[in-house]
Amino acid sequence: MLLTKNRIQGNLREAEGCVTEMREQQRPTDPGTPRGGADQLREDLTKEINRLNGLSTRGLMALALFLFVSILAWFGFLFLPAPEAVTAVLGKPPSGRIISIVLLLYTFSAIILSLSRMTAGIEHRSSFSHVGYLTGFFIFYYFDKSLADNYWAVFGSGITVLGVESYRIWTFCAEGITKSREDIEYVTRTGRRPPEE
Amino acid sequence: MFATLAGKALVPVGLAVTGFMVVCCLVLYSVIRDDLHRGEIVHATNLADTILKSTRYAMHKSDRETLATIIRNVGEQKGVDHVRIFNKRGVVTFSAKPEEINRQVDKNTEGCIVCHKGAVPETNLGTMQQARTFKNPDGKGVMAITAPIYNGPDCSTAACHVHASSQKVLGTLDIGLSRTELDRSLAMLRIQMIIFSLMSLVLTIGGVTALLRRNVFLPLQKLRTYVEASTEKGDLPEPPPHLPHDLDVIANGFYRVKHDAADKKQNPGKSA
Numbered sequence: 446m447l448l449t450k451n452r453i454q455g456n457l458r459e460a461e462g463c464v465t466e467m468r469e470q471q472r473p474t475d476p477g478t479p480r481g482g483a484d485q486l487r488e489d490l491t492k493e494i495n496r497l498n499g500l501s502t503r504g505l506m507a508l509a510l511f512l513f514v515s516i517l518a519w520f521g522f523l524f525l526p527a528p529e530a531v532t533a534v535l536g537k538p539p540s541g542r543i544i545s546i547v548l549l550l551y552t553f554s555a556i557i558l559s560l561s562r563m564t565a566g567i568e569h570r571s572s573f574s575h576v577g578y579l580t581g582f583f584i585f586y587y588f589d590k591s592l593a594d595n596y597w598a599v600f601g602s603g604i605t606v607l608g609v610e611s612y613r614i615w616t617f618c619a620e621g622i623t624k625s626r627e628d629i630e631y632v633t634r635t636g637r638r639p640p641e642e
Numbered sequence: 643m644f645a646t647l648a649g650k651a652l653v654p655v656g657l658a659v660t661g662f663m664v665v666c667c668l669v670l671y672s673v674i675r676d677d678l679h680r681g682e683i684v685h686a687t688n689l690a691d692t693i694l695k696s697t698r699y700a701m702h703k704s705d706r707e708t709l710a711t712i713i714r715n716v717g718e719q720k721g722v723d724h725v726r727i728f729n730k731r732g733v734v735t736f737s738a739k740p741e742e743i744n745r746q747v748d749k750n751t752e753g754c755i756v757c758h759k760g761a762v763p764e765t766n767l768g769t770m771q772q773a774r775t776f777k778n779p780d781g782k783g784v785m786a787i788t789a790p791i792y793n794g795p796d797c798s799t800a801a802c803h804v805h806a807s808s809q810k811v812l813g814t815l816d817i818g819l820s821r822t823e824l825d826r827s828l829a830m831l832r833i834q835m836i837i838f839s840l841m842s843l844v845l846t847i848g849g850v851t852a853l854l855r856r857n858v859f860l861p862l863q864k865l866r867t868y869v870e871a872s873t874e875k876g877d878l879p880e881p882p883p884h885l886p887h888d889l890d891v892i893a894n895g896f897y898r899v900k901h902d903a904a905d906k907k908q909n910p911g912k913s914a
Binding site: 541542545548549552553556559560563594595597598601602604605606608609612613616 | 650653654657658660661662664665666668669672673675676
């Protein structure tokens with residue numbers, strides 16, 4: 446909420462990769478915005494709503510991609526070479542126990558990071574990177590030949606991390622959209638920029 | 643649900659705590675199962691070694707009756723699914739189950755292929771590689787160990803039945819232990835972990851809900867009732883007592899604004 450109101454000013458800044466910075470206060474409380482400026486403002490706010498609408502499904506898309514990877518893992522990554530062939534070239538993989546410890550550390554860190562972003566109201570679109578990390582865990586277990594024993598641990602970790610991330614992105618976008626709609630209403634009613642919160 | 647304060651507070655906490663606990667339980671279960679499995683393999687290997695050492699003298703003396711008795715007695719032990727000895731050609735020569743004697747075993751079956759997958763059979767396997775798990779015809783889980791019976795100087799030079807010293811493996815001891823007890827323990831562990839996770843989930847959500855209700859929702863409800871009463875009635879009530887500091891500031895601020903407005907209304911000429 447705090448962030449969305451600051452987003453609008455002429456050109457909307459497109460976040461590149463990890464947008465971890467708080468958006469700076471951009472909107473001057475100019476009481477005398479001309480009507481043409483109000484139209485521009487409404488257009489910007491509408492664009493912002495569309496952008497947030499698109500962003501709100503990002504978490505679910507990441508979750509869907511993870512489910513697809515999980516299905517591939519369930520069938521034992523049929524397209525990958527046999528573990529023996531790969532370990533013959535690359536050497537012995539880390540043991541299943543080490544991978545499990547790293548998985549727990551990763552899950553813990555990812556949840557803490559996501560909850561921190563939720564608390565600070567930071568926009569961050571890194572859900573797909575989590576799919577990459579989780580796929581890495583599946584692959585490491587596969588090469589260790591312990592995927593069958595640890596499949597559900599990675600799956601549970603993925604559902605948890607991506608579930609929390611999806612919720613964070615969704616609530617962030619929902620609050621931003623609500624605020625933008627209120628701002629549009631205010632601009633239509635008064636012809637001026639909405640006041641800062 | 644998601645729009646309320648309670649929903650916003652509880653959904654991420656519940657999801658994060660439950661998910662992390664489930665992952666921890668799954669990893670822990672996997673580690674415990676792995677440990678128990680390894681322990682069972684070590685136990686079976688030791689048992690196989692004990693049998694081999696116990697039967698070595700009888701083999702050396704070619705005392706088939708003693709050998710058969712030892713195998714039969716071990717096979718009658720509780721938790722032992724099968725004990726059998728194969729000769730070099732894969733024919734069962736001794737078994738706790740008499741109907742298995744003289745049966746030929748296929749080298750491509752699970753327990754044999756580990757050594758017989760190449761043109762020259764493997765003669766040395768690690769402890770873990772010797773083990774295999776499968777379900778017996780009764781549908782019960784079995785963990786079996788295949789231990790080679792190596793040729794020794796006392797065998798190759800014995801007067802009774804000389805084996806060539808070049809022959810490294812004389813036969814194989816195959817012993818299978820029932821996994822029923824292990825499976826039962828793991829099933830109990832699974833149930834205990836599920837109950838533990840559910841209890842933790844209920845405690846976490848219950849604790850967070852109770853604290854939120856006590857410290858946030860009830861004071862908010864008081865403030866809301868006060869604001870509604872102030873706007874509806876003609877007279878201005880005092881702010882509710884014992885509110886948390888933040889809400890107390892809001893309630894007092896609201897009271898002052900309303901009080902000043904009412905004062906202005908009554909005395910329009912009086913400046914603020």
